Amino acid sequence: MRGLGRISQGWRVFVSTYESAIDAKGRVSIPASFRAALGGGNRIFLWLALDGSGCLEGGGEALMAMYRATLTRLAPHSPARKALVTRIIAGSADLKMDDTGRIKLSDELMTAANLTDRVKFAGNMDSFQIWNPDRHAEHFDAMAAEAAKEDTLEALGHAYSEVLQQQGSGNTALKLVDGGDS
């Protein structure tokens, strides 16, 4: 496995991108820093990304808890809620990480995301993504182009200023996580 950088301690945010291999048994190692971001749990949920980008999206129990809270917030019998529950809850794989940090990807997931022998793990703040490396390269280039646009940068600047103000006027410094350990 090769990554862009090195580790971390006690974060709850998935950052950076890592590549790793799928072995003969269909197992793939979760990057160590992502394991740390999972906060010690060994359960991993994965589903086909909602945005149609063709990657898998996933996270640990904390993420699933977030989604559960989110979904129960939607109107009980709305079509949106039914659709999202089906798509996210029923449509996600419930995987267990072994004690060396590997999960076994099912055939459905592999074909759905067009995975063969290598994958790219991409951090996505609260969740992470699993990509076919080639697709990820395309995606990354597209995103880089979009990010370089004037409008995009302006939006970033605005939002950043707002946060700065809020932080300045406010109390303490922002924290990246609430429950970071050691």
Place this chain on the structure above:
Amino acid sequence: MRGLGRISQGWRVFVSTYESAIDAKGRVSIPASFRAALGGGNRIFLWLALDGSGCLEGGGEALMAMYRATLTRLAPHSPARKALVTRIIAGSADLKMDDTGRIKLSDELMTAANLTDRVKFAGNMDSFQIWNPDRHAEHFDAMAAEAAKEDTLEALGHAYSEVLQQQGSGNTALKLVDGGDS
């Protein structure tokens, strides 16, 4: 049996989708992760889903307790309460899981949900569903299409942000379950 993924420990949420077979005696294995979500009980309640989707909906004693509490909250002699009590309480099958985790589906349930030799178990958070596999495929595709709509994604995003804010401003981190064991 083939499913999207693997196992669990001590949750009370039904997640993921699994396919399994009905044997010559009309028995069907409850997926191991769903058994875990049932919390150790061996009693299963099943009824025809209220929304007319043609699947069976079910859960364990915890779910039935939830429904009981919910129904008693309705006005005692209201038509709605009578109807729902009849439909859910009277209309549900009370099945006992054997020690290898199988239940026997009655003919009524089989025909009502159009089940023959294979079924799909679909997690639905607090409950699960049992589908004819073909019907489930249609249903899932329809839900996926609905979930991919702009409006739906936007609603999800909004709700997610709210949960994030609430969590950030609030107290402790979210917990997925209240009574997780082991």
Place this chain on the structure above:
DNA sequence: TTGAGGCCCATAGTGTCCCATGATACTCCA
């Protein structure tokens, strides 16, 4: 007696555990 349901045992497949190994990055000490 006959059919159905419940209980028990058997079995194949596969997911999981636990071992080992090589490589890499980090640490410590000279």
Place this chain on the structure above:
DNA sequence: TGGAGTATCATGGGACACTATGGGCCTCAA
């Protein structure tokens, strides 16, 4: 500052446990 030692990590592979599933036997009721 550089090199040896050490910890961490990704990966491979064998053994085992668990799961899904099939089938036989017993019991009970019609």
